[in-house]
Amino acid sequence: MDEKGRRTSNTLLSEDEMDLRRGPWTVDEDLTLINYIATHGEGRWNTLALSAGLKRTGKSCRLRWLNYLRPDVRRGNITLEEQLLILELHSRWGNRWSKIAQYLPGRTDNEIKNYWRTRVQKHAKQLKCDVNSKQFKDTMRYLWMPRLVERIQAAATASVTTNKAYTSENNLKNNEIEVHNLKDKMGLMDLSAMNSDFVGSYVMQSHTPENSSTALSSSDSFGTQVSTKSDLTDYYSVPVSRNNNNTNPADYYQPSQTSYSNCITSPSGFFPQGLDFQSLDPWNLQNGDSSDNFWNVENMLFLEQHLMNDNM
DNA sequence: AAATTTTACAACCGCCAAGTA
């Protein structure tokens, strides 16, 4: 029996007989579930559903709790850092959403899965290539991911400039914690090059009072985030390490034969001569509007052709 | 302004493995 009915005493009742509800949860149902779990805790979801008086399956209650009501669920835009992690972890583990979600605290497997399907797969579809193809994976790894790193770095640099004066004891404490967490995550990605200076400056952004809509905390994947032209110089300048010990996190993404810097500044290292590299960047903010103008027809055709040649 | 299409995401489905009676 896969929750098609529930056994009460010796009687097996069908879902119809139990008048089970489906579809969106109401506020009342949410409150009932929250209150019940607050009092009795999680677990034994079928029993919980019955005891709480919810006309839902145990599965439905579990899902609602885990994906939506749990207090530590993070909502809102996937940050650049999270996008980078998702791309990286997916390249390692494929559709192991729950495993990937373990490394994004507060994000659910469902949310990550939705992100992947709606944003990433969309672009694979537009490129007319399979999301699991080598070509698409290469595009992700050598084009989008370095660009994401660059954007994270650019945002961090910008935050250092604009928030120089913003330091408080609390901030420093919070930053220490986040630097630690971030390093844990990045450590998983083997981003040994990421130094605390860089990470710290990045994290600083997330604790500034005016951070609510920064490039870091609010962004849409593949260039649909809202931004301003003033950001452009950062996005398109060559990433320069903020110190001299070669600790540019982007270095991690160096392909075996072509350097990351070459990818960024000279796409010909990876893509054919003449390719309008900037336009191929999913996070391209040219013209002040980032919303997918990256995938203009010309470049689509060009990349498509390149991918086809690659197949031969 | 209305109709249509697209996007984003919550919720459901079916399968499977582990636990339990």
Place this chain on the structure above:
DNA sequence: GTACTTGGCGGTTGTAAAATT
């Protein structure tokens, strides 16, 4: 040992909101 229950997972669907025509 086995039939059943439960919870977890990945895939898919439904639908409200936003964008476009």
